Amino acid sequence: MAQKHQRDVSTSPCPNPACREPVEPGDLFCGACGYDLTSAPLPDEAQGRAPAEPGGGAGPAPVSWPQAQAGGGPDASVSTQHPGDLPGVDSHGARLSAESGDFVLPSPGGGAPAGGRPEAPAGPVREAHAADPAAVRADLPQDPRAAGPGGSPQPGEALCVACRAGRVDSDGYCENCGHAQPRERDHVERDLGAVAAVSDRGLRHHRNEDAFAVSTAAAGDGTPAVIAVVCDGVSSAARPDEASAAASSAAEAALLAALPRGTHPQQAMHEAIVTAAQAVDDLVGSVSAAGEPGPVRNAPACTIVGAVALGGLLAVGWVGDSRAYWVPDDRTGPAARLTEDDSWAAQMVAAGLMSEAEAYADERAHAITGWLGADAYELEPHTVSFKPDRPGTVVVCTDGLWNYAEGVEEMARAVPADASARPLHAARVLVGHALDGGGHDNVTVAVLPFAPPVAGAESACAAT
Structure with a gap:
């Protein structure tokens, strides 16, 4: 690319260390790698703080560890419990057989049924995600590539070639993932x-x-x-x-x-x-x-x-x-x-x-x-x-x-x-x-x- 002799350049490098392509003031995303410039951390000087010196400054506060309880001496018995000692369900949801000495977990309804143990389901239990994926994943973090509110393309609008979910804005960038689209x-x-x-x-x-x-x-x-x-x-x-x-x-x-x-x-x-x-x-x-x-x-x-x-x-x-x-x-x-x-x-x-x-x-x-x-x-x-x-x-x-x-x-x-x-x-x-x-x-x-x-x-x- 041709460069003028002694030209005034007002661009700055992309904050992404793997890119470093020039970006212009006012850009929201890097045109080369799609880096979100609005989330780039400011240097210490730009935030009004002196830069931290290597090895200087106070370290983190010491952790107060709890004291171990006094034991009963070397001859004291230690209560141990193995995973196999606990009740559970098999891969189909059926209750495993309980043995003498098992403790009983409270039922979701608020108490155990008569007899002290929860009853096993009458038939095989279907896993929740097999019947309703939303029921299991509704409380999980969503894929950031999924289009958010207002980012889903309408019929006839351009679709992002990177995430395949976001709408392409008039400036040629995806509103969802920020990826620059081919020109x-x-x-x-x-x-x-x-x-x-x-x-x-x-x-x-x-x-x-x-x-x-x-x-x-x-x-x-x-x-x-x-x-x-x-x-x-x-x-x-x-x-x-x-x-x-x-x-x-x-x-x-x-x-x-x-x-x-x-x-x-x-x-x-x-x-x-x-x-x-x-x-x-x-x-x-x-x-x-x-x-x-x-x-x-x-x-x-x-x-x-x-x-x-x-x-x-x-x-x-x-x-x-x-x-x-x-x-x-x-x-x-x-x-x-x-x-x-x-x-x-x-x-x-x-x-x-x-x-x-x-x-x-x-x-x-x-x-x-x-x-x-x-x-x-x-x-x-x-x-x-x-x-x-x-x-x-x-x-x-x-x-x-x-x-x-x-x-x-x-x-x-x-x-x-x-x-x-x-x-x-x-x-x-x-x-x-x-x-x-x-x-x-x-x-x-x-x-x-x-x-x-x-x-x-x-x-x-x-x-x-």
Whole structure:
């Protein structure tokens, strides 16, 4: 997940020591593990008490043990009684035969029947729980997973996937057990044949803050165009999931409007990024999807990378550290990274202060220096265009993937050999590669097969 350089973070870790995912002020449950934040014990300092020092303070009051009664000497007889000496009932409820010397327990009615012993039942006694479970369990503690008053779902309402008993509230949490429910964006796939994309929440984050858009269009001369846009929400900003969704949708719409007018793909990509930036800026002061007013600090932000294949031309644009790679079908040819990160690590390498291995091993490596958002320093969309002379695959992805295949050769090895023929399968394989590597971040991949046009079939844009 991208992180802004020197951002103000107002979250705190989950009190559950097995989780420690960040939670925001006002949350009732942890989004990752469902921990009830309202029952979390406060530290001693928060309760106005000085923290207890190890080994210090007064210990518990001494226990006053009763004194043993004086015995009658070593020769005194001791009265003993064995379990078999007491009357009882067998497994069917029938009274066991009493022997001489048995004492008699009072009957439930208040006294023993004549003769000194309670009478055995005339027939076998059925156990209470066999006839009426409620009669036995009514006074026992109830299963906390059972839905309480007002928590039972009504017909048509969502049922909790964890306890299968509680109603899911509008915030996506179970009112009964507090478990976070799967969100629609936790795993998303789309296959258009000419391009495919897969986005997954990953294994550590409680929501997916990535987004993508894939489309097909036609240029002014009728040449088919294929579009792929991928955005990564900045985790340290407010509403990162909404920022990535707004940016990807706005960029896609701008490209679909510009390409049919005959706009050059590289120019169309530049305009699309500017439009996406404005869509993210507009989230400031707006009302979030949860009904909360927009923040005044930590404005929504995201990265963006996009690719357009039109005729024999491949146009790529980006802001941030999301990347695009070129992997030829013939693996004897070289693969290439088509983008340069807007990040601290990239700046260190460009300035010659560190090697690439040293820079990306630093904890500041993923601090980005460029993003879409109202508090961005300056919007500088990067755009480039290429004319590949052989068929291949364009991989457009967030750092959730390339963190597990940073080098060009590593990425080329991770891309299936039949990626051009099966783009959706290739996208799934690449997402699986990231999850198998640890899945510490959201991961989104778009796979765009590219084939150069046959001689004499280039579009007007590709010939310029």
